Amino acid sequence: MTASTTRPETPVSPLLALPGAVAGDGVDAPVAAHYGSFNGEQRTLESGEGFVDLSHHDVLRIEGPERLTWLHSLTTQHLLDLAPGVVTQALVLSPQGHVEHEFRAVDDGAALLAWTEPGRAADLLGFLERMKFWTEVTLTDVTTEHALVWRGGGEQPGRGYRLVPREQLTVFAEAAGPACGLWAFEALRIARGEPRFGLDTDHRTIPNEMGWLETAVHLDKGCYRGQETVARVHNLGRPPRRLTLLHLDGSENRLPVVGSPVLAGEKQVGTVGTSARHHELGPIALALLKRSTPVEASLLVDGIAAAQEVVVDPEVGRHFRPPRA
Incomplete structure (x- = not known):
């Protein structure tokens, strides 16, 4: 089986057309940094309301009957009994224990969808392709098909990280609002002490x-x-x-x-x-x-x-x- 390792260009989010939207910069340029009040947006997220557009993150799909046992052997996470719909986080390490890849993922019972930092999927897919050997898995970059969002509300169903069809992102926003920008999300993430791979880490990180x-x-x-x-x-x-x-x-x-x-x-x-x-x-x-x-x-x-x-x-x-x- 073959893998698609050519990374599609990340689309600019249609939510940048919302009132007050100001685009981010650098790798975060395709989504909104804020919608007019990043302090107010932080309070909205802390209250358990609102959502954040993270659709610039790369998404890959791993299919095949051996996908979970195979990933279990390659990563730091226990994935053998991963239940459908449960979001997990995993790392790929070098032989010396340095973090080479980080991703979060959810399995739907037929395939596992994993998301990485913007621009990281090609390297991760390249590594996974080299490690397939005779394993029955298919690897595909599906960034143009799926959009990552984060929705306030803690452990409630449909809250936290979730993937929505990219073509339905605007419809999702209308139902899940109010929209909150990446600056608000990042401020709360940093305050929680949660590192962002590639920005808070380096090549020596364990x-x-x-x-x-x-x-x-x-x-x-x-x-x-x-x-x-x-x-x-x-x-x-x-x-x-x-x-x-x-x-x-x-x-x-x-x-x-x-x-x-x-x-x-x-x-x-x-x-x-x-x-x-x-x-x-x-x-x-x-x-x-x-x-x-x-x-x-x-x-x-x-x-x-x-x-x-x-x-x-x-x-x-x-x-x-x-x-x-």
């Missing part, structure tokens, strides 16, 4: 550093590539780096550039990833810091003063967030 042991790694499943690194760091409890939430000085009328060095005094202790303006916390960012960096240390990132809030505990390497006072 799952233990990012808090992904809780969401994307099954510690009791069988062997997979890179498992030795994950298990060793988990058992020793000392990841080389740790994901941290930075509270930035609000007197600066800008946000740090992705990849900027994070300094403790004159010493570089990490790099910053994504950042946003939160409607309550003010400017915030995620950063990967050396584990040895004291959690109480004041930092400087791209010329902006920053204080730390623990996301990944430097001692145990498990996802940890003390309750906010």
Whole structure:
């Protein structure tokens, strides 16, 4: 069986025609950054209402009777008994345990649909194609057929991440509104301490550093590539780096550039990833810091003063967030 590995061009979202829509930039340019009030849109999402257009994300379909057992053997996630309709997250690691691919997926009983960051499907499909051998699976990029959205409302049916037919995106928006932009979604994601692959990670990232042991790694499943690194760091409890939430000085009328060095005094202790303006916390960012960096240390990132809030505990390497006072 063959795979379609040529990535279709991601269509510009028709929801950019909605009143007040302002397009994003960079890889997020095909969808709306906001619809006029990103602070109000954050509050809407926090209330459990509204939806976010994430239709610029790549989507791939994996079909065949062996799809779940095959993916189970290749990824960090336990997929043998994945029930239809349940969204899961998985990673593909290098032999050294570095994260090479990240995706979320849902199975419908006949095929698995997985979504990745914009522009990442071709690389993931290329890897999967090389690992097929004689496995009965068919791989297809279906980005032009399916649109990813996120809908507020927690664990209620039809809420959270879901895929809708791309041709029905406008109809979905009319029923699911109000529309909220990516800036609001990103601010809430960063505040939760959830990293975005390729922006909050680098080529050296291991799952233990990012808090992904809780969401994307099954510690009791069988062997997979890179498992030795994950298990060793988990058992020793000392990841080389740790994901941290930075509270930035609000007197600066800008946000740090992705990849900027994070300094403790004159010493570089990490790099910053994504950042946003939160409607309550003010400017915030995620950063990967050396584990040895004291959690109480004041930092400087791209010329902006920053204080730390623990996301990944430097001692145990498990996802940890003390309750906010």
